[in-house]
Amino acid sequence: MAIVEIGGLIKKFGNFTALNGVDLCVNQGEIYGFIGPNGAGKTTTLRIMLGILKATSGSVKIFGKDAWKDAVEIHKKTAYVPGEVNLWPNLTGGEVIDFFTRLRGSPNEKRKNELIERFQLDPSKKCRTYSKGNRQKVALIAAFASDAELYVLDEPTSGLDPLMENMFRRCVSRAKEEGKSVLLSSHILSEVEKLCDKVSIIRKGKIMESGPLEELRHLTSTRMTIETKRPVENPESVKGIHDIEIKGNTLSFLVDTEDLDGVLKQIVPYGIAKLESAPPTLEDLFMRHYKEDGDPS
Amino acid sequence: MMSNRFAGTSFLIGSLLRKNRIKIPIWILSIAFSVIFFGKLIPDMYTTGVDRQIMAETMKNPAVTVMLGPGYGLDNYNNGAMMAHFMLLFAAVASGMMGILLTLPHTREDEEDGRTEMIRSLPVGSSSSLTAAISVSALSQLVLMLFVGWGLYFLKLEGMDFSGSMLYGACLGAVGIFFSALTGLFAQLMSNTRATSGASFVFLITAYIVRGIGDVSSEALSLISPLGLILRSQVYVKNRWYPVWITLALSLALFAVSLYLCSVRDLGAGFIATKPGRSKASKLLTGPFGLSFRLLRTPFLAWAVGMFALGAAYGSVLGDLEGFIESSELVRQMIPEQEGLSMTEGFIALIIAVLSILGAVPVLMFTLKLRNEEKKNRTEALLSNAVSRRGVLGGYLLVALLMSVTVQIMSALGLWSAAVAVMEEAVSLKTLITAALVHVPAIWLMSGLSLLLVGFFPNRTGFIWLYLTYAFFVIYMGDMLKLPEWTYRLSPFGYVPMIHADEINFVTLLLLTFIAALFMFLGFIGYERRDLEG
Ligand SMILES: Nc1ncnc2c1ncn2[C@@H]1O[C@H](COP(=O)(O)OP(=O)(O)O)[C@@H](O)[C@H]1O
């Protein structure tokens, strides 16, 4: 069942077209990654989903309802964590969490206390004294402490330390176990990889690629760094590798995933001393598209 | 050992002076200029001794004493005595504020933001930062003293001799140094910047109030307050220096205690811990109205009390009103002339109109509050919950409307309570409250206009303040400048009936209310339809 359905979404700010035909579909129980570089239009898309911005044209349906007209109805079952969390300086974190969960109409005291403990938040402090990370924790706790069906999270880990990031991933996994849907934006591919079933990649207001992560990775290259016992002869002639760097016996290159098998077979005879492979980064994904578009800007 | 604790102090003083090279001159010049300029005005305002003597009679009024301090030399109310009576207390409050605001950033604030820690990693002693901060502030006060002293002396006015002028400056400097040392002490005791500035300002305000009560009831009570004490120097009348010496000695004692506390505590720690806030929301914080009320309740109460005090301040001159009006050509010109209206009634009508426009300030602030929240990126998270935009905007508007009625009643009450104290035949409370309440529809109209801006021109909300300033200007100065009728009609306040003269014109009031409601309605529609910034 589709929870989020976005079709042909266009958003203009004056003359500037921030979104130029975005399509997106999140099904129930999916953890969906929405990735793209800064300024690509992720926040704008999420804000339109939340009825904070009005679409110039296109359709945005959540739970089958119109995101702009039925905003209040939709919000009863949706929890949102904005990218830039700003809270009222005079209220304490605990007050804000209670207030938000009450407004959503599904406060869950037990879960709230558990989350406050897990995220190590001091709820008795005024929000003015919180750091960016702590403000983000307040918003995350408020989101996960309410019984929402859909979680919309805009770069939720940008202020968290690794320990808390881990905590956050557990919250998302639990939501998935409970059959909830999560839409998560990020500009870091590796973060999305750890969590998401499906991703959409947005750039300059357009979706460039959508689908299960494996499929996308299939299209991309892996960076390999291999130290061999003897120097590899004529590495340029090996089919399917590019961006080669040679430092003594160490060879570093990009290899298309479908050529991986062949490439390794040719290198193994030189004797492997050390082998490292790095997953494709967001940049690598884009590099591939730039090459196809012939538009490296 | 001892010298180690103060190592690098002169280096830090130099760097603080450089850092504050704009701020310090601005403080000194603005206080000195205001004081000297006021001195310059006195002979123009009160040209003859007779004028001043009439004023002296008015000044015997206890309500005036509460505000300005005791009048010394009222029997021979020369320029000097007047200068001390009118301006010394206010100027001392200003230099006290200067002391607080120059000290705070370089004590607890630097420590809280981690700058002190960086400085400590340099070869400087543990007491050097505090010593440097206080020294720089004290130095500024010394310069202020010289500026004011010489400036007043060079006015060459009758009754303002050299020693009196220097004492005048020294009084300001001493109070400034005292509050600087006090802030230094609070910076050791409190554990954060807000608490430090809060404690310092509460002390300043309390000192002012205690002195006010003391000045009309008990001399001993006034002496407890540093502001009360400093006024006992009777500048230009008796020229006593002991209050200055006592104040400076106290400052030194405060500084010594601060140094001790600073040496025994950890960096970043305080002796009074920040009291934790509530970790759960109260039952009231459940909906949009709960939120707007929670966020606005402190300014709401402050404005209610403030408008009462302002009403009382204006009311305190009602006692010898006819005399006051007779004595001042300026005041006579300001009062609207209307048939069937005595001078006193005209004056009260003017006061109420002015108070109403001032009372509109919080109402408009509250109406615009949501727009400011939006600019600060706080509405996005709020509106992503199951609340409507209408509800949130309505929550703020409701508090604004409550405020409009409250400020009007409070300023009328303040006016009345002072009038009862000073007038032989006081105006009735009912008349005053009615006179104040008939302004409410005009305030609503301004509020409606603000809401219209919030809905359709969110980047132009500043316009409403220009408009209110215009309304204020016309009401305050219109009669004096003989402005034509239509200039009044350009602001909603120009349509409000004058209670003593006119029958209340309900049609006008209803019309104002109707237009206000229409603007509000449109404002809601605009806000529900537009993009939000954050
Ligand atoms: N209110 C606005 N007015 C004009 N331009 C905007 C506004 N909000 C966003 N933009 C522009 O739209 C583009 C997309 O922004 P955004 O959605 O915030 O990107 P992302 O979240 O992917 O980093 C950016 O170029 C940004 O400058």
Ligand SMILES: [Mg+2]
């Ligand atoms: Mg963003």
